Amino acid sequence: MDGYGVLVRKDDLTATEVVAEPVRPPRDGEVTLEADRFALGQINVTYARLGGALLPFWNAFPAPEGRGRVPVWGFATVVASRHPGVAEGSRWFGFLPFGTHHTLAVEPSGAGFVDPAPERAFLHPWYRTYQPAGAPAATDDLVAMARPVFPASYLLDEFLGEQAARGARTVVITSASSRTALGLAELLEHRGDLTVVGVTSRRNWDFVAGRGIYDVVAAYDDLAGLPITTPAVLVDFTAAPKLLREVHEKLGDGLQHSALVGYTSPDAVVQPDPMPGPEPRIFFTPAVESETVAREGAEAFYARYHAAEARFVARAASWCAVRPVSGLPAAADVFRALVAGEQRPDECHIVSPQ
Structure with a gap:
């Protein structure tokens, strides 16, 4: 069976290549x-930017020297099983790796199955757990x-509730x-x-203000003159050192x-x-999430989490236009645009790699 994958140069995330590669048949205990x-x-750009740092995401799916496979999240069908x-x-x-196929060992668990591969053992189980998806649904994208x-x-949201209980009056996102x-x-x-x-x-x-939430x-260039009631909490998704310093000096x-959550800026640094x-x-x-599940139990936590996710998905249908992307060459173009910070906030790109 033939498959295809996207390789990214680790020292230049805009340099991508679609390569043909044979799909390894599963051994006993694999699919x-x-x-x-x-x-x-x-999120995929964040994985690439973190690839050689605190969490070596490049190691999740091995690639030739100097290049890496960016992890993605999505739906997949078992086309061969020896489990x-x-x-x-x-x-x-x-x-999943950024490509068409993935052969892996499986270990059934209460939440579906877990990937026990030693080369991915450094990843938190959250990344190695696969959830049953059922038949395709209109909300899949x-x-x-x-x-x-x-x-x-x-x-x-729960963390900020705790911060509010400790006196916080404002959250800056x-x-x-x-x-x-x-x-x-x-x-x-x-x-x-x-x-x-x-x-x-x-x-x-305009888009952010129009959401009404x-x-x-x-705007970033208005931040210096913006009145902010303190105590405040910063939730930063950019990891942009200049912006971080500006907020810290202002407040x-x-x-x-100060919570670091994402790395959306092209100037992002892992450790400011x-x-x-x-x-x-x-x-x-x-x-x-693991701490929360341990505290209250998996069934209770995931029941309320999935209810909240379903509400978010339902509301997203009103503001997030799905842009289908057919094939890996087109998907590689999208990834390069994401690295450059060119994604529109009211669009989401869903790749059909075959």
């Missing part, structure tokens, strides 16, 4: 997945967009047009204890917590230099 569709967004617990033809949602990012929105930021702002609508300030580019200001919307001792106020701390969603 081969064929990707049906997956989303491409800033009695995973049937051929069954459909799953999970973590928006689910593919939401499921990789909405867990961060959901858990940040950068890259306010990003999917995770929008999901968070929708959840924060139901809180009356925090003023929600969304900061975005001038280009995306932020109390205040400001000073009034900044209660020291700056005034609290040290920025990475908000690592998988670890926070």
Whole structure:
């Protein structure tokens, strides 16, 4: 069986190549997945930017020296199985290489199956768990967009509730047009204890303000003169050092917590230099989710999480236009545009790689 993959140069994320590669048949205890569709967004650029740093995502799916395979999230069908617990033809949602096929070992679990491969053992189980997807549904495209990012929105909402209980009055959210930021702002609508300030580019200001889910919307170049009630919490999705320093210097001792969540800026740095106020701390969603599940139980947590995700997906249908992307060459073009920061906030790209 022949397959195809997209390779990215690690030192230049805009340099991509579509390559033909044989699909390895499954051994005992393994299955081969064929990707049906997956989303491409800033989360995938984040994986590439983090690839050789704190979380070596490049190691998840090995590639030739100097190049890497960007992880994606999406739906896939089992086209060959040598595991009695995973049937051929069954459909799953999970973590995949940027390409057409993926052969992996499986270990059935209560939440579907887990990938136990030693080369991916460094990844949190959150990345290695595949969820049963059932038959294709009309919402699949928006689910593919939401499921990789909405867990961060959901858990940040709970985290900010804790920060409000400790005295925070305002939350400042950068890259306010990003999917995770929008999901968070929708959840924060139901809180009356925090003023929600969304900061975005001038280009995306109309879209963000038009969503009506932020109390205040400001452009980045208006931030210096913006009145912000303190104590405040910063939720940063850009990892842009200049912006981080500007917010820290503006709020000073009034900044209660600084959370690093994403890396949407082309100038993103993994570990910013020291700056005034609290040290920025990475908000690592998988670890926070594991702690929450351990505290309240998997059944209770995932029941309320999936209800919230379904509400987000339903609302997303009104503002997120699905842009189908057919084939890997076109998908590689989309990835390059994402690296350059050119994604429209009101669109999501869903790739059919075959």
